[in-house]
Amino acid sequence: MLIEKYDLEVFTPPCEPGAERYAAKARLIADISEVLPYLNATLRGAIYHPGAQALTWKKGGHNIAFHAYEIATSNVEDRDGAEKELKGLIELVNRTWERRAEITPDTTTRQRPTPMAIYKLLPNTNCKGCGESTCYSFALKLAAAQKKLADCPPLTEPQYAEKLAALEEVVIEAPAIA
Numbered sequence: 001m002l003i004e005k006y007d008l009e010v011f012t013p014p015c016e017p018g019a020e021r022y023a024a025k026a027r028l029i030a031d032i033s034e035v036l037p038y039l040n041a042t043l044r045g046a047i048y049h050p051g052a053q054a055l056t057w058k059k060g061g062h063n064i065a066f067h068a069y070e071i072a073t074s075n076v077e078d079r080d081g082a083e084k085e086l087k088g089l090i091e092l093v094n095r096t097w098e099r100r101a102e103i104t105p106d107t108t109t110r111q112r113p114t115p116m117a118i119y120k121l122l123p124n125t126n127c128k129g130c131g132e133s134t135c136y137s138f139a140l141k142l143a144a145a146q147k148k149l150a151d152c153p154p155l156t157e158p159q160y161a162e163k164l165a166a167l168e169e170v171v172i173e174a175p176a177i178a
């Protein structure tokens with residue numbers, strides 16, 4: 001096991017007093033730098049920053065960062081959720097480390113698609129079927145991994161098959177941490 005001991009702290013970020021969003025941080029004793037290219041290879045949407053020995057990832061609107069001696073999550077709705085997510089991230093690191101012989105490490109740095117690039121590939125009918133008032137609002141949420149392609153019903157229609165295929169290439173849907 002790579003991470004055996006850590007100090008966990010859950011707090012409201014000082015830059016957001018009263019915002020009722022929570023952050024959690026685990027300070028590690030072990031250096032997890034070596035696992036970052038394996039996480040980069042397996043976490044869709046992760047962005048690896050080799051110079052800083054860091055990997056950032058978005059999951060359901062939460063901002064997650066892995067550093068050599070620290071794992072952090074922020075923008076979580078409640079205190080328990082922040083703690084639970086952080087514990088899930090620690091398990092994820094340990095599982096990935098144990099499976100590293102099966103994974104080809106990836107040291108490249110990917111670019112996230114911009115909302116405008118996503119928007120151009122949507123049906124652009126503003127039909128509201130996704131629960132958003134416009135396709136651009138949906139594109140913003142898709143870029144932030146707060147929505148999925150499946151939330152736009154028209155995309156399954158035959159006339160949008162090419163757009164859907166192109167979106168599937170660029171949109172990164174972060175998987176749940178299980």
Ligand code: SF4
Pocket residue numbers: 122123124125126127128129130131132133134135138139151152153154155
């Ligand atoms: S369901 Fe799709 S086409 Fe309709 S508004 Fe949402 S993103 Fe646009």
